[in-house]
Amino acid sequence: MSDVIFNWVPDRGSPLPLYRQLADYISGKIACGDWAVGDRLPAQRVLAQRLGLNRSTVVQAMEELASFGVLEADYGGGTRVGSNTWSLRMAGGGMDWGRYLHAGPFPANTPTIQTIFRLEFQPGYYRLGSGEPSPQLFPREAIGEALSRAAARAPALGYLPPAGLPELREAVAHRLERRGIRLPPSCVLITSGAIQALQLISASMLKSGSTVFAESPTYLKSLQIFPSAGARLQGLAMDREGLRPGALRAALTPCAARSGLLYTIPTFQNPTGTTMPQSRREELFQLCLERRLPVIEDDAYGELWLDAPPPAPIKALDRTGGILYLGTVSKTLSPGLRLGWLVGPESVVQRLADVKSQTDCGTSSLSQWAFLELLESGAYDAHLAALRAALRARRDAAAALLTRRFASLADYFLPSGGFYIWLRPRPEAATERLFQRALERGLLLHPGTLYGFGRTSALRLSYAYESPERFSRGLGLLADLLEGN
Template sequence: MYRIDWQPDESSPLPLYLQIKTYMKRKIENGEWPVGSRIPTQRQLAEALGVNRSTVVTALQELIADGLLEGDGRRGTKVVNNPWSLLTSRTPPDWDSYVQAGWHRPNLPTIQTINETEFQAGMIRLSTGEPSPALYPQPLLGEVFGRLASRIHTLGYEEPRGLLPLREQLSRHLQSLGIPASPASILIVSGALQALQLISLGLVKPGATMITESPSYLHSLHVFHSAGVRLAGLEMDSEGIRIRGLSELKPQPNRMLYTIPSFHNPTGIVMSERRRVELLRECERLQLPVIEDDVYRELWLDAPPPPPLKARDPSGLVLYLGSVSKTVSPGLRTGWITGPEPVIRRLADLKMQTDYGSSSLSQWALTEWFERGFHEEHLNRVRIVLRQRRDDVLDMLQKHLSGVAVWRVPAGGFYIWLRIVPPISMNALFTRALQEGILFNPGTVYDSLGGPYIRLSYSFESADRLNFGLRKLAGLIRELSSRPR
C-alpha cells in the first residue's frame, strides 16, 4: 500500500480535492515529483489519502488542465511540467531516464510493497524476520552504553577490518563454535547483507554463477543480479540442499555456493551433520568456494544445530557470515565475515571505498557486550521466549489453518514455511490480505517458481496479533478457494 505523510483536513472549508491539488502541486514545485516521473495511481492515492477515488480524479484533472500533469492511459499519469518551467524556456532534467539507467536493479514489485507497507500503523506483520521489540535487551544495553562514555576516547574512523577489540572478542566467540579465526581474518560489516554486496562486487565476475538453495533468501535480493551474476538453484529436502545436483557439476572458475545451513530462510530446515560433510566434500572436489550465512545459528530452540561448515574447513574454502541483527538488534547494523586473510583484505579495501567503515559506536557497544558475557545471558532468555512463541503459533495453525495449509515444525530460527493447499492465486491472497491490514511474504519472493508458499514468522508480532492475523488469513484462503475458477 502506497504511503503519504500528509492527510487532507475534513474540517477545513477548502474542498478536499483542492487540498489534494495544492499538496500535489507543492510536491511538483519542490522537485519531489520531478518532470518525467510517474505519480502514484488513482487507487493508491485514494487509499493513502483516505478519500473517494472521484476526489482524486477531480484533483488530477485540475492539474492536467494547469499543464502540470498528463494522463497516459493505462501507463498512469506523468509530470510534464512544473510551475517554474511553465514560466521559462528551460527544460528540467528527465530524472525518470536516470532512474531507469541505474545499474542496480530495483526490487521486485512485491518486495517494494512489503518494504513500504510493513511500517504502516496497525499492519499485522506475519512475516517480519526480526526480533520482537519485547525481546530488545534494554537493561543490558543500558549498562553497555552507560559504560562507554568512560571507555571511548574518540569516535573517529576505525581501521579497514573494523575495531580491533571487537574482532578479538569475535575471535573468541567463533572459537566457541569450533571456528579458529584470528582477528586478522575477520572483517566487521554493516550486517550480512553488506557482506553479500561486498562479495558480489569484489570476488565474483559478471557472468559467473551463484549456486543457491531453492528457495533461498538470496532470491529476494538483487545484489548478485545487479552485479551480473546468474543464480542457479538446487532443490532441498528435509536434510538441506541436495548433493545430487551439485555432484553433476563440473569444475568451473569463479563460481560460488551460497547456503543457509542452520534454520534456513525461508524454510527453517537445518542441514544435517551427514549432509554438511557431503557438501564440503563435493565443494572441495569442485574447488567451489562456499558462502555460509549463519545468522540464525544461535536461535536454536530444541537442540543446537551441527557445527558450522566453517568449523570443518582447514583449507579456507568457506566464507562465514555472522550478525547480531537476529539475536540482539538489527538497528546496531553489525555483522562479520570470516575467511582467508587475502579475501578479508580485498573486502576490507572495498568496504573502505563504499562507506569507510561501520559505526564506531555500535562496534564499541558490541565489544562491551561480548566482554561482559551479556551475549549468552541474552540468548538464554531469547530462546525461552521464542520457544513459547513457536509453540503458540503451532497451536494457532492447527486451530485456524488445518486443512488449508501444511507445515513443518521448526527447531529454531524465526520461520515456518506454510504450503497453501487449495489452488488459489497467491497474488490475489497477498492483495486481499493487505486490504485487511495483514502483510505476509509470498514464496515467490524467494523463488520465482516458488509455488503456493508463505513465510510465517513467530518472532515479531504479539500472540494476540498473530492469532488474529492467522484467523483472518485462513478466512481469506477459504474465501478465495470457494470462488469459481
C-alpha cells in the same frame, strides 16, 4: 520504474476543491522530481480508500492530468507518470531526475517489497512475516550497561581500523571456536551487518556473468545484491533437509565452477526454516572442494536453536579457506546495531577491508565497543538463553494455533530454530491477490515469491516480531481469509 508514495492529506477546510488539491499535489511531486516518468500510482479504488475520498474525486483529478499527458494508463491496468513537461512548466521548471534514477546497475525492489517496507512503519498492521526480533525481546538493561561501560572504556569514537576493532575481532574469533571454527583474529572482518559482507563480495570479487548458486527459495536481499554486480542467479532445489547436493552437482558446468560461487543458509534457513544435517553438510562441502567452488555460508540464525544445538557450521569442516562465513547480531540483538562479521582467508579479509574503507570508513565504533562489552561480560550469552526460551514459547504457541485452525487450510513446516514457518495454502492461492486482500484486513504478509526463482503460493510467517497475542489474532484473520470468510 517504481510505485509512488503518497504522503498527502486532503485539506477539507480549504476553498480549493478536493480534486484540484489532489491534481496539484501529483503535478507538484512530478515537477520537483520526486516522481519520475514511468512510476506507477495506486489503483483509483485503492487511492480513494487510502485518502478517504470519493472515487469520483480521484477519477476527476486523474482525468484532468491525463488530458495534459502527465498521467497515462499503464498496460495491464493502473496509472503511471507519462510526462513531466506540463507539470514542470506549471511549476516554473526543474530537474528531470527520471533520466538518472534507473540508469545504475542496482535494480529496484518489486512493488510488493516496496509496499511491505513502507507499511511496516505504519501502525495498525499485523506484521506476520517481519524478519527481526520483537522490541519486547530487546535487552534494554544489558544494552544500556554495555553502552555505559563502552563510553568509559573507548578512548574516543573516532575511526577504527578498516577490518574492525582489534579486541572485537579477537572476541569473535574466540567465540567461533565453540562452533568448531578455529581461525586467528586476522581472518575476521567486522561489517555493518551481514548484508554489507554480501555487498563487498559482490562489488570486489564477482566477475560480470558469474553464476551464483543459491537455494530456492532464499534470503530476499541476496536476490538483488548479486545481480547488481552482473552475476546470474541460479536456484537449486531443496527438501526438508535443505539444499540438495545432487541439484548443485547437476548444475555445475565447468565454466560455472570456475567463475561462480555458492550462497547457502544451511541452519534455520530463511525463509523455510530448514536445517541441513551433518551428513549432507559433509557431502556438500566435499562436492564444492572437488569442484573448487567457493562458498558463502550465511549463519545469521545459527545460535537461535530452540530444541537442540544444530550441527556445526560447514565452515568448521574447511581447512583450505574455501568458505566465507557470515554472522550478525541483527537477529539476536537488533538490526539497528548494524553489526556483523565475515570470516575467511586473510587475503580476502584484507581485500574486503580495503574496499570497505572506501565505502563507509568503518562500522559504527559505538556498536563495536558495546558488543565487545556484551561478549566479555557474559551478558550476550545470558540474553541468548532468554531469547531462545521466548522464541520457543512463541513457536509452540504458533504451532498449537496452526494445528487448530490450519490443518485443512495449509501445509506448513515448523522449524527447530530461527524465526520462520513456511506455509503453503491448500489449495494454492494467487499470491498477489492474497497479499492485497490481506492488506484490506490489516495483515502484512511476506509472499514466498519474494524469496524464490519462480511462482509459489507459499508464505513466510515469523513468530519473532509480533507479540504472541497479536500474532495469534493475525493468524486467526489469515485463517478466516483462507476460508473465504
